[in-house]
Amino acid sequence: MKEQKKPGVDTQCIHAGQHPDKLFGGVSVPIYQSSTFAFESAAVGAARFSGADDGYKYTRLGNPTTAALEECVAELEGGGKGLATASGMAAVSTTYLAFLGAGAHLVSSDAVYGPSRTLAEKELARFGVESTYVDTSNLDQVKKAIRPNTKVVYLETPGNPTLAISDIAACAKIAHNAGALLVVDNTFCSPVLQRPLDLGADVVLHSMTKYLNGHSDVVAGMLVTRSADLMGRMRRVLVQVGGTIDPHQAWLVLRGVKTLALRVRAAEESAMKLAADLEKHPAVAWVRYPGLKSHPQHALAKSQMSGFGSMISFELKGGVEAGRLLMDSVKLCVLAVSLGGVESLIQHPASMTHASMGPEARRAAGITDGLVRLSVGIETYEDLRADLWNALDQVGTAATASGNAQVGV
Ligand code: LCS
Numbered sequence: 001m002k003e004q005k006k007p008g009v010d011t012q013c014i015h016a017g018q019h020p021d022k023l024f025g026g027v028s029v030p031i032y033q034s035s036t037f038a039f040e041s042a043a044v045g046a047a048r049f050s051g052a053d054d055g056y057k058y059t060r061l062g063n064p065t066t067a068a069l070e071e072c073v074a075e076l077e078g079g080g081k082g083l084a085t086a087s088g089m090a091a092v093s094t095t096y097l098a099f100l101g102a103g104a105h106l107v108s109s110d111a112v113y114g115p116s117r118t119l120a121e122k123e124l125a126r127f128g129v130e131s132t133y134v135d136t137s138n139l140d141q142v143k144k145a146i147r148p149n150t151k152v153v154y155l156e157t158p159g160n161p162t163l164a165i166s167d168i169a170a171c172a173k174i175a176h177n178a179g180a181l182l183v184v185d186n187t188f189c190s191p192v193l194q195r196p197l198d199l200g201a202d203v204v205l206h207s208m209t210k211y212l213n214g215h216s217d218v219v220a221g222m223l224v225t226r227s228a229d230l231m232g233r234m235r236r237v238l239v240q241v242g243g244t245i246d247p248h249q250a251w252l253v254l255r256g257v258k259t260l261a262l263r264v265r266a267a268e269e270s271a272m273k274l275a276a277d278l279e280k281h282p283a284v285a286w287v288r289y290p291g292l293k294s295h296p297q298h299a300l301a302k303s304q305m306s307g308f309g310s311m312i313s314f315e316l317k318g319g320v321e322a323g324r325l326l327m328d329s330v331k332l333c334v335l336a337v338s339l340g341g342v343e344s345l346i347q348h349p350a351s352m353t354h355a356s357m358g359p360e361a362r363r364a365a366g367i368t369d370g371l372v373r374l375s376v377g378i379e380t381y382e383d384l385r386a387d388l389w390n391a392l393d394q395v396g397t398a399a400t401a402s403g404n405a406q407v408g409v
Helices: 009-015 042-050 064-076 088-099 114-127 139-145 168-177 228-241 247-257 260-280 298-304 319-329 359-364 381-401
Strands: 081-085 105-109 130-134 150-156 181-185 203-207 221-225 284-288 311-316 345-347 371-375
Touching (some): 009 064, 064 081, 064 221, 064 247, 081 228, 088 114, 088 181, 088 203, 088 221, 088 228, 114 130, 139 168, 150 168, 168 181, 221 228, 260 284, 260 311, 311 319, 319 345, 319 371
Parallel strands (some): 105 130, 105 150, 181 203
Antiparallel strands (some): 081 221, 284 311, 345 371
């Protein structure tokens, strides 16, 4: 038999899980905006609830539009099954609730999206779940954090907002040797740049609010695994907690995903140029971008990811005040949290996305008070650069006006 070549990522974005509709041939997957599904008879209804018939019953338990999105993202992640959720945090909480319980222990990256950490540290702790946060880009720290009751190792790579890169394959080995699962939040990369399941992760999760949807108009999440057992455990939790995605929201994400690969590549091209130029700007103390040679895990990023993404973190020499002035001075970049949209977004993690962690945890995780996070969009590169450089000039002028010889000090 002739071997079938696997479709390319752009093809998958457009066609995976998406077939012309059987009723009228609509090319776009229809939005099944229905909370419930009629049964032809009482016997059919009973068969659906017993599992003998896999037809739809009730949208919290499954919906055809949602199923198309789940198939699409699962295929992009290299196979397995997907489970769409109402938000990225619904995906995070589903993995915690499915795999952790009283007496269990979680090892997590210390630089994760603030609420992913706060949920475990503050809420799950009330139910007897312990958690330890370490720099997962340092494998010794991961090994040392493992305890006999560790059930989950949780990575965000690149980390939010430090962009620290953790070795997924090595962490999978450490987790599996300890009888734990490896969960990877792949939000910053999207499956276009990184496929954690291929590297040994058990579960991959996304805030689809970000790159997958890509248009800053939807909040949604996704879980993917190749294990039927793990999917069963997550699905049971999700449908009972009620964090199911709405079909219209699922359809919007399906539409966004069609251009995912194009958007990711375009944003990365600008991010690479901006990061390299920012590094040379006199007002900038340092820049973190996985594509720069100065990034501590640049070599790992090169081998583990198929591109460096479009998130840049940087610190101004003038610290917090200079960062505030920069954010108030940009005109094209939008001062807002979130990331992965078509528009460039700039924000201050210490007072915004990572405020809930508290100053000590932030310091330990390398999230400095002066750190500015930039999600590079797909605007015309020259416009983006001009906007940032105008704002940086104002930072420089303010520093000079306040009598400092060195910019921003
Ligand atoms: N995982 C990562 C890596 C995230 O960045 C976020 C949200 C989530 C999970 C949660 O997803 P959500 O429930 O919001 O869909 N990150 C945000 C950020 O960095 N700024 O605003 C939201």
